Amino acid sequence: MKIRIKGLEFSYDSIQALKNVTIDIYESEIVAIVGPNGSGKSTLLKCIDRILKPQKGVILINGKDVKNFSQIEIARTVGYVPQSVKQFFPATVFEVVLMGRRPYLGWRCSRRDIEKVFEVLRILDIENIAMRDFNELSGGQQQKVLIARALAQEPEILLLDEPTANLDIKHQLEVMEIIRNIVRENGITAVVAIHDLNLASRYADRIVMMKDGKVFAVGDPNDVLTPTNIEKVYGVKVKVIKLDGRLCVIPLDPLH
Numbered sequence: 001m002k003i004r005i006k007g008l009e010f011s012y013d014s015i016q017a018l019k020n021v022t023i024d025i026y027e028s029e030i031v032a033i034v035g036p037n038g039s040g041k042s043t044l045l046k047c048i049d050r051i052l053k054p055q056k057g058v059i060l061i062n063g064k065d066v067k068n069f070s071q072i073e074i075a076r077t078v079g080y081v082p083q084s085v086k087q088f089f090p091a092t093v094f095e096v097v098l099m100g101r102r103p104y105l106g107w108r109c110s111r112r113d114i115e116k117v118f119e120v121l122r123i124l125d126i127e128n129i130a131m132r133d134f135n136e137l138s139g140g141q142q143q144k145v146l147i148a149r150a151l152a153q154e155p156e157i158l159l160l161d162e163p164t165a166n167l168d169i170k171h172q173l174e175v176m177e178i179i180r181n182i183v184r185e186n187g188i189t190a191v192v193a194i195h196d197l198n199l200a201s202r203y204a205d206r207i208v209m210m211k212d213g214k215v216f217a218v219g220d221p222n223d224v225l226t227p228t229n230i231e232k233v234y235g236v237k238v239k240v241i242k243l244d245g246r247l248c249v250i251p252l253d254p255l256h
């Protein structure tokens with residue numbers, strides 16, 4: 001078991017965002033967290049990365065309570081890609097990605113750090129913008145840079161909050177393929193909060209469907225993404241079909 005989440009509760013003052021969340025996540029799998037706006041997906045990822053401290057429950061990574069991880073240990077184990085970053089202090093793409101090497105840096109960066117940065121820039125096909133100012137990039141380009149920064153960390157676990165939100169259809173597929181390849185080749189575990197149910201079913205090994213801060217369903221995409229579950233969770237009638245072996249969720253006319 002890579003991540004074990006047991007009885008997790010998190011509240012922002014008066015808003016209870018996570019209610020008794022229990023999920024087991026295995027090594028080398030991609031888990032998609034789906035659910036309506038405000039259902040607790042981002043809060044869950046932030047609790048795993050210890051950005052937020054839950055009031056109740058426990059999160060074990062490799063069997064160890066995350067509360068007992070040192071800052072450097074968590075940074076070497078978990079790479080977190082936020083939904084977006086409003087504004088970095090002026091920094092080039094290269095510098096932003098190099099920040100991902102922080103858990104490994106001594107007083108100065110080594111040849112290995114530089115090589116790793118160029119390797120991930122190549123993987124994400126953003127070498128050509130390495131010297132551009134991060135703040136001047138498009139939303140989609142920034143998203144790829146943030147993914148590169150997390151990969152430069154060489155984490156065992158990658159947490160991604162809406163990694164495809166700002167991307168066009170080609171780049172959505174490209175980024176999800178990259179995530180899948182990294183998971184398969186390096187045996188890492190990816191937990192991805194994502195709205196697009198078709199992308200989730202295409203790339204995730206398992207789906208966690210959330211509603212109002214609770215886990216509504218967990219399992220194989222074929223078992224979780226059913227018209228009944230989707231209607232109960234999103235309040236939308238859909239048709240789910242298989243096309244070339246791929247699951248497709250098609251919303252029906254809301255008036256029917």
Ligand SMILES: Nc1ncnc2c1ncn2[C@@H]1O[C@H](COP(=O)(O)OP(=O)(O)OP(=O)(O)O)[C@@H](O)[C@H]1O
Pocket residue numbers: 012015016017035036037038039040041042043044
């Ligand atoms: N910083 C905050 N302060 C107070 N309440 C918050 C804060 N962040 C989130 N919330 C609330 O917690 C609940 C869960 O929010 P969260 O961002 O985890 O949902 P989400 O599923 O990621 O939503 P989305 O799909 O819109 O990104 C919501 O009711 C939200 O309003």
